[in-house]
Amino acid sequence: MANLLEVKNLRIELTTREGVAPVIDDLSFTLNPGETLSFVGESGCGKSMTALALMGLLPEKVGRVAAGEIRFNGENLAQASDIRLREIRGNDISMIFQEPMTSLNPVFTVGEQIAEVLRAHQGLSRKVAWTQAIELLDAVRIPNAKNRVSNYPFQMSGGQRQRVMIAIALACQPKILIADEPTTALDVTVQAQIFDLLGDLRRQTGAAIILITHDMGAVAEMAERMIVMYAGRKVEFGPVDQIIERPRHPYTKGLIECVPHIQGDLTSERHDLVEVPGIVPSLREFGKNQCLFASRCPYLTDQCLVARPTEKVFDDGQTADCWQAEAL
Amino acid sequence: MSEVLNVKNLTVRFEVKRGGGWNKKSYLYAVDDVSFTVKKGETLAIVGESGSGKTTAALAVARLVQSHSGKVELQGQDILQEGSEALRQIRQRVQFIFQDPYSSLNPRKRAESIVREPLDNLSKKTEKKKTEIVADLFEAVGLRPEQQRLFPHQFSGGQRQRIGIARALATQPELIICDEPVSALDVAVQAQILNLLRKLQKDFGLTYLFISHDLGVVQHMSDRIAVMYMGKIVEHGDRLSLFSNPRHPYTQALLSAVPTIDRKKRAKQKRILIPGEPPDPVNLPAGCRFANRCAIAQDICRSADPILKPDITGHETACHFVE
Numbered sequence: 163m164a165n166l167l168e169v170k171n172l173r174i175e176l177t178t179r180e181g182v183a184p185v186i187d188d189l190s191f192t193l194n195p196g197e198t199l200s201f202v203g204e205s206g207c208g209k210s211m212t213a214l215a216l217m218g219l220l221p222e223k224v225g226r227v228a229a230g231e232i233r234f235n236g237e238n239l240a241q242a243s244d245i246r247l248r249e250i251r252g253n254d255i256s257m258i259f260q261e262p263m264t265s266l267n268p269v270f271t272v273g274e275q276i277a278e279v280l281r282a283h284q285g286l287s288r289k290v291a292w293t294q295a296i297e298l299l300d301a302v303r304i305p306n307a308k309n310r311v312s313n314y315p316f317q318m319s320g321g322q323r324q325r326v327m328i329a330i331a332l333a334c335q336p337k338i339l340i341a342d343e344p345t346t347a348l349d350v351t352v353q354a355q356i357f358d359l360l361g362d363l364r365r366q367t368g369a370a371i372i373l374i375t376h377d378m379g380a381v382a383e384m385a386e387r388m389i390v391m392y393a394g395r396k397v398e399f400g401p402v403d404q405i406i407e408r409p410r411h412p413y414t415k416g417l418i419e420c421v422p423h424i425q426g427d428l429t430s431e432r433h434d435l436v437e438v439p440g441i442v443p444s445l446r447e448f449g450k451n452q453c454l455f456a457s458r459c460p461y462l463t464d465q466c467l468v469a470r471p472t473e474k475v476f477d478d479g480q481t482a483d484c485w486q487a488e489a490l
Numbered sequence: 491m492s493e494v495l496n497v498k499n500l501t502v503r504f505e506v507k508r509g510g511g512w513n514k515k516s517y518l519y520a521v522d523d524v525s526f527t528v529k530k531g532e533t534l535a536i537v538g539e540s541g542s543g544k545t546t547a548a549l550a551v552a553r554l555v556q557s558h559s560g561k562v563e564l565q566g567q568d569i570l571q572e573g574s575e576a577l578r579q580i581r582q583r584v585q586f587i588f589q590d591p592y593s594s595l596n597p598r599k600r601a602e603s604i605v606r607e608p609l610d611n612l613s614k615k616t617e618k619k620k621t622e623i624v625a626d627l628f629e630a631v632g633l634r635p636e637q638q639r640l641f642p643h644q645f646s647g648g649q650r651q652r653i654g655i656a657r658a659l660a661t662q663p664e665l666i667i668c669d670e671p672v673s674a675l676d677v678a679v680q681a682q683i684l685n686l687l688r689k690l691q692k693d694f695g696l697t698y699l700f701i702s703h704d705l706g707v708v709q710h711m712s713d714r715i716a717v718m719y720m721g722k723i724v725e726h727g728d729r730l731s732l733f734s735n736p737r738h739p740y741t742q743a744l745l746s747a748v749p750t751i752d753r754k755k756r757a758k759q760k761r762i763l764i765p766g767e768p769p770d771p772v773n774l775p776a777g778c779r780f781a782n783r784c785a786i787a788q789d790i791c792r793s794a795d796p797i798l799k800p801d802i803t804g805h806e807t808a809c810h811f812v813e
């Protein structure tokens with residue numbers, strides 16, 4: 163199967179008051195048509211920055227692609243012009259954001275906002291675009307779409323707004339849908355509805371999904387493969403079930419164990435949660451030639467402080483960037 | 491075990507403006523005839539989704555919103571009836587840990603004076619004694635002594651939440667209300683704070699009223715759980731009973747909706763999707779509030795409001811079809 167997306171040695175630098183920091187440091191991965199790939203990690207680890215880079219939406223004058231390639235169907239998006247990127251954005255690659263509240267325009271009806279995408283990218287007339295907007299609202303399971311299409315965002319609940327966002331993102335049948343924490347602001351029963359909808363739409367349209375989240379449970383239910391990011395670096399990669407069963411990087415292990423997951427067989431016994439001490443290092447630390455997780459790691463050795471870990475490869479393509487990976 | 495808190499038929503309503511002529515008042519019943527107790531040394535969790543009334547219930551217990559009717563008894567004393575001086579005394583005995591460690595600390599005060607403030611306002615201790623207490627609190631919540639002099643912006647989110655916890659402990663309250671204490675924190679930091687809260691509970695015999703929407707956190711933290719939906723408690727039981735044998739259709743759906751990494755559980759349990767949206771809280775339909783989304787609803791659910799009934803084990807459910 164040909165890769166839909168291939169990212170090679172991507173390096174993204176942010177210019178801050180304290181200097182230039184690599185917020186994405188040598189990231190490579192591929193995305194196949196129709197699969198769901200998940201990016202996991204705490205805030206400040208570079209998950210969202212990856213998404214913005216794919217969309218050509220890095221903060222202007224602050225962030226830039228310093229090295230590497232983003233090949234979408236063979237075309238290098240890192241070098242593409244603004245005009246070309248605008249053609250691709252919302253058309254071939256589209257994105258849904260965390261805050262359904264703030265990512266819709268409050269002064270236009272949801273119908274106008276869906277139709278806008280269709281008119282811009284597919285040159286449809288107002289009338290045809292409006293009719294399609296109704297169909298799209300129906301497809302994302304908003305009841306009574308014919309009337310709701312003239313609603314303004316404030317007339318809808320959070321879950322409905324996120325459905326509208328999904329309708330906008332899917333309007334042009336993109337090849338890749340990037341979902342950046344799509345359910346973090348939503349209630350768990352609404353989250354279940356949205357995940358269910360995303361799964362169905364993926365089957366129907368064949369779009370590949372990049373799911374960015376901090377919730378291992380969501381990854382386990384939605385994605386086939388995952389990338390664990392830490393301080394701008396990919397620390398672990400591989401099939402989701404396999405990683406959850408046997409993580410090879412201490413950070414992944416910590417992320418899985420520190421969360422009180424709902425248990426199937428509950429007993430009256432309760433243990434303390436496993437803690438990952440400390441916090442993600444500040445941008446100043448990014449890019450150093452050492453393991454950036456070292457200060458929080460229970461498996462720390464001298465080597466970790468003097469050299470950046472190299473990638474170790476395991477069965478079924480699982481990889482981990484840790485000097486101790488084989489022992490874990 | 492003695493009851494620290496006894497809430498009886500508590501109702502909190504808000505006036506809302508809706509079109510429809512002069513003087514036409516509508517009310518939103520955020521908490522509607524809710525009763526529960528919290529015993530000394532235990533954790534009662536109130537779970538529910540946004541709009542269920544869980545936070546309003548917590549605020550009403552601390553008298554931070556005005557209640558419409560009902561009783562909130564702290565060790566037998568009805569705090570809703572007290573005047574302002576008595577209320578000051580009560581504030582010492584009920585403390586709050588807030589959700590957002592960024593907006594709940596005064597940015598212009600040093601950490602030590604934030605923690606010290608409840609002592610200055612509410613207790614009559616000597617200055618020296620207060621300084622000692624603050625130092626002890628910093629140690630108890632895992633902050634270093636030299637950090638007392640720092641300002642909130644010099645701390646990480648998790649450390650700020652530790653300051654918030656120290657402040658809540660300062661007056662040795664009988665009840666601590668934790669309102670989503672970890673939901674603003676990163677997952678790895680959540681574990682640190684949850685472990686700290688459990689350790690402090692063990693060490694000092696604290697009593698928690700724990701408000702959360704995160705069922706994993708609730709399962710880990712609480713001894714008993716009350717599930718709220720649209721202002722009502724729909725189910726209440728102890729931890730094992732409620733999580734292994736949920737009875738109310740809403741609780742069942744809520745539990746099944748949580749994504750899990752446990753492959754066995756995922757295979758065993760089919761996710762129950764709740765269709766549609768909750769009803770308009772200002773014009774609630776007659777009968778059960780969950781009826782319009784419930785898979786087993788019958789005619790009776792649309793006419794009669796089910797009451798919370800216990801079974802022999804004390805597990806309570808408000809549903810016409812649960813025996």
